Amino acid sequence: MLEVRNLCKSFGNHLVLKDVSFDIRNEEFVCLLGESGSGKSTIAELLMGLNKPTQGEISWTSDKKNGMQYIYQNPDRSFNPFWTMKQSLMEPLLLKKHPKKDALEKITAMMDKAGLPLELLKKKPSQCSGGQKQRMGIIRALLCNPSLLIADEITSALDPQTEQMIIHFLKELQSSYQMSVLYITHRIQAIEDVADRVLILENGCIVESGQTKEVLQKPKHPYTKRLLDACLYFEKRKKKKVV
């Protein structure tokens, strides 16, 4: 569906992305793994068209009806603090000239699905918890029926329990909305079960990619090994201790 070929990007003299190529197929859950500074967010920005690549191209192979949507890292900042959640959630629909009533129905239905109480709609962002906000952020993005959803470190500000909940919510939605997800994170352990494929990014280069299980179990590239080792280091030690 989406093809990225030989993407390069530099800011001034600093080369952030070096010859990055990958593709995302229909209804696929792809995970982009890498440490901060490895260029993950730059890729997201290029995909969204917020920045122009220095070299290379991004092309859609299937006809793209609704394009893509982006979910932001920090749920606190992705909602206008002066608006109620209802206003914020209605915004994309109203901008597309949906009637108010339809829009509200659609949102109510989604909220139910996400297990969020409807009272939240009357609240301001500051009155909702981080996990609630992030789920509503996902709902807002889905209201546009995107064919690709880019989730950029959407759980890094949340604790592990909430993280799990959100990832599973996303996975569920992915199948029911028949869309692809590009999930950007540095925490491997969270996406083990949900991601179809992983791309591993080191210093602006994709050093390894493949099916999730394959990559996680038999990493080829030394960086992947190191990263996996570090991520799973404490988990393994924990398992030894907990009854």
Add this chain to the structure above:
Amino acid sequence: MIKKVVSLYGFVFVLLILLNFFLPRLMPGGPIEYLEGLDSGPVLTEEQKQMMKEYYQLDDSLGEQFLNYIQGMLTFDFGNSFIHKQPVTELVFDHLPYTLWIVGISTVFSLALGILLGLWSGWFHHKHGDRRLMLTMMALGALPEFLVGMILLLIFSVYLGYFPMSGASTPFLNTDSWWGVMVDSIHHATLPIISLTIISVSSTYLLVRNETIQVIASPFIEFARMKGIKHNRLLYRHIFKNALLPIFTLMMIRIGALFTGAIFIEALFSYPGIGKLLKEAVLSRDYPLMHGLFFVFSALILFFNALADYLYPKLDPRVKGGTKVAKDL
């Protein structure tokens, strides 16, 4: 970075130079009309007026006048003042030291006082002393310049007679010692300096206080506190240094305002500074004098602005290459 500062200020400067020439000439009436409009001036004959026109080169075309002006600007020779019949450069340099003296000293005072009190107030934020001091300072800041000066003049000169009413020195003071001259000029400058200090101290104070409160709230101060550092070191090494950076920039920019604030005070105390000269120049349409004064004012203000932009990155190790300043510009 320097290039950027220079090009920006260069542009502003060129514009100022143009404004400086055309603005005075756009004002209705000229120097001769001014003399004629006075209640107790002479009744000029046509011959006299013609002579003055020739002498002041007012019958030259605008182009010629402009060329003269530019030439003068380049050689720092602005010609002769119409009303003072004295070279403008000489006139400006006669008066400028007076203004620099009172503005300079009061700037030092108000900075020292404002920074000390501001730090102190921010440090004791939420305590009664801070509240009271802040209310006092805000009240001071809400008073107009002329009122502050007038009140001081009334109390200390008119009623108590501690200080002279006006002037920068006792006329024809009969003393040979430099000490006597010095004491005399301090004596005359005291009220203007106190007025100017009062006028400007509150803004410095409020600025320092806010900055201090912000800095105190920042994590590294909390961490420094956790390290068990002594109060003095915390206040002066950590808080002061961080709070001072933005204040420094603002102070540089406000120096311009100080000079204009001095106009009121100089008028009030008939202090022979540059402000009084300026008022006369504007009223009497003394073009050369206006050129000279505007030039000095704009050059001073521009200089301090540019200096602030230039020094800021040097003072803040984080700003290398002036990215922050460049953005602000």
Add this chain to the structure above:
Amino acid sequence: MQKIYKLPAIIIVLFLIVAFIGPAFVPYDPFSYDAAAYLEPSAEHWLGTSQLGQDIFSQLIYGTRTSLLIGISIAACSTFLVVVLGLLAGYFSLADKVINGVANILLVLPDLLLILLIVAFTGGGIEQLIIILSLLSWPAYMRIVRSVVLTLKERDFVKASQSFGGNHFYILRAHILPHLRPIVKTKFILTCKSAILTEAGLAFLGLGDPNVVSWGSMLNVAFSQPTIFLDSSWVWIVLPPVILLAVLTLSLTFLLEEKQPSKVRMKKVEIHPIQGAEKDLSVHQVNISFDKKAIVNDVSFQVKRGEIVSLIGPSGSGKTTMARAMYGLLPAGVWSGDIQYDGHSVKNQDFANRHYWKTCAFIYQDARSAFNPLLKLKEQFLEVGVTMEQAIQAVEEVSLSKDILDKFPHECSGGMLSRALIALAFINKPDFIIADEPTSALDPILKKEIVQLLVEKVRAYNVSLLFITHDLDVAYAISDRVLSIENQHVEEEKLCHA
């Protein structure tokens, strides 16, 4: 104290009422000259008369109208300019060049000069004054609005709205404008104040509109007759406009003052020894609540010498508050119970002086924000009272080069700073260390290294570590015991020691 904050608003409303309807009720026309000169205040002339025999009270009321009219109109025009130009400059980079250029020039030109110049030949009518001052007073705040817009433009919710297809006008109006409210309010009030003062100043210099009475023109008239100061007539001629002017501008200034939280009273703290807590770190029946909202309830636990204890819990559960309480950083008013290190209570007045960085040390959440950006690391090491040799040794022990001490924090990577922070924590060999989420901002590889380093040093120096985290994996992996905060209580998790 509380009522005082309403006072400015009340005064301003009173001024507004006087300005609007006052002139209809004044006893005399402000220009009428029928009375004798310099009459003292009396029943007929409440504030006496001026040199021309004009009733000062009536002039004062009319002056209020003039001043407020000028203040409000200029503030309105100027604020409008500030918002429109600031939005344009911040949002459209092309407009920015032009607007910012003009603003720079206006900022450099001394205002008063321009005002004098322009007023001198336009004649200082009220309309001209409003136009001139509005045109001159926008640049400073325009820059503030502009910079706010510049950051807002990058905010996620604005970008989101753009991706939903919101046009520029919609985004400026719906998303950005509401954020400017506090600035607009401040700007409006301050401009109102300075406009009133400027008008008074100009009128004082004789450059006001002679067709209306204003406080400044009253003062001008008064001061042009300096001999009124030779007897008491100045009391009723000069003081009333001065007082009104001062009261109005003061009220405007104080209108912006926010209500301060009521003062926390210093309570006399009583410290009781905790049973069996002469040694180790003891937390005894601690309750913490902010604004009557309980954070933790009745928490008691101990950390023994050489033990690593983790405190876990989801975000928002009060872990960090607990950490701060344990370091004695919370004000006495918000918590009860006691926390003691080897029997020394943190409630003790001089606990900080005697024990910080000696008995106990703290590892800050985010290494980058823990270091003062303006001081070299060397200074920040030496100020805890160690020698240069000790500092060098400390950084070398965390495998850093000693060159780092000569660097500023911004010249170091996050990993280096995290290591430096650990080095700093151990430099005085404290007995207890509290680490507040030291790994949450770190990438996995670095996190592993830092945690390993921390544990290694704790074991090496036989230090007690209270490790606060939301990362269960790490907590379980390194701790001797794990405590979890949930629903305001602290429970011990069962661990099986490998």
Add this chain to the structure above:
Amino acid sequence: MKKVLYLLLAAVMVLTAACSPSSENATSTDSSGKKVVRIGWQNSGFPSPFTFDTQGPGGFLRNSFLFDTLTWKDDTGVIPWLATSWEVSSNNLEYTFTLVKDVKFHDGKPLTADDVVFSYDYFKKHSFQWNVDMTKVASVQKVSDTQVKITLAEPYAPFITEIAGKLPIIPKHIWSSVEKPLEYKDNKALIGSGPFTLKNYDSTTGNYQFAKNENYFKGKVTVDEVQYIAVENRMLSLQNNEIDGGMTFNYTEAKKVESLGYKNLKSKPTGSAVRVVFNLNHEQLKDKRLRQAIAYALDRAAIAEKITGNSEVMVGSAGVIPPDSDWYNANVKKYDYNVDQANKILDELGYTKNANGIRDGLKLSVTVNATSQEAELMKSMLAKVGIDLKIQTVDAATFSSAMAEGNFDMTITGHIGLSGDPDFLRLWFSGKAGNSLAGKGVFNNEKFQELANQQLTKLDEKERKEVINQMQDILAEELPTLVLYHRPFYYLYNAKVFDGWFNTAGGIADGIPLTDNKAAFVDYK
């Protein structure tokens, strides 16, 4: 907090204590046995004949301390000064002056007929700053070492006061080599023959220190030093003992200071006028009946009383020349305050009142040069007859260019020198001399212009007065201008320091109604 305040207070006190002794020193500079008189006035420029400041009469007066003229004035009128006597030829064109012998300039060189001739010639080339119409002088000849003959181009009755009494005699040996007198600021430019030399001039502050000329030809100079101190506020400075004398317009002020033990010398003749100038080209104001209606509508006695604070004021003479002048026409038409009369004329002119009592068809404005209480009072007074008056304040230069362009309805201006020679009437209204003061709208009254020229030729005072009387009648009837009141000056001084002040008959030189006449310091009688 309190501590800080106390500290501040203490700092101020220390400073005060450190400084106050010097204030005593400052006032005791004149205790060295010298007789010093300090007068308050603003900076009047470098007092050479070409560079003194013409923004007021101060410059001319400072100059007159250093330089002498052929004739001068004191309380008795015109007196001989450098000239002992003079004769006028029968055609009124030739004046022969006999000079005092052995007059010396400050540098010791003698002042001779050559210097007089040189001065007149030089001033024909380089005009004098003050009002002197050198076109009236045709030529100057040396008759002998002590005699000079001045030939006029046309008869000029006021020659003795207006030229001979004002033009300073400058030393030929200095000025003959000066090409650009306006730029000549050497100390030599100040060498004259006058009773004082300039010991010190601070151009920055505007303070002057004049020292007495020990060898003054006219008599002994009675004070050692005269200082002019530029103070902002003369009455308060007088009270603070920073000056020994100062002038004010304000009667209330003068009375208050007088009550504090200072002497008060009221200028007499008053010699000044505050007046309304009408734009004679204005569509409505060109009708003299409207101007007369305004004159009736203005309670000029009240204006004068309110503004000067004195109830014994001189209401403006409709014929411009003040009632206390020798040239005043006592029978000139008076416009006593009469609202009915004003309303009647206005109704006749067809300016009807609307429901609110305002005459819609008549919107007038008055342009003033600074804050003007007169205008405020006019506004109130004209409102009573239904005229809506707008006040416009502009600065001096804008003001006179508005007048020059005829860009006004009415203006208010003030003048001094009205008690001097009445030739000023010709100058104001002739449209020839720089008369933007009278408005460029020349007073086109043939009869008046004819009389104005005629009076110049009448050397006989009586005959001349006859003509001047007629001129006043025309002015009063036509009202090209309306004098509101004649403003007296009050000179307040410390009599212990110097008590020799007097009023000059007709004002110093061309009618300057100030007291600092150099003759007051010279014992010549």
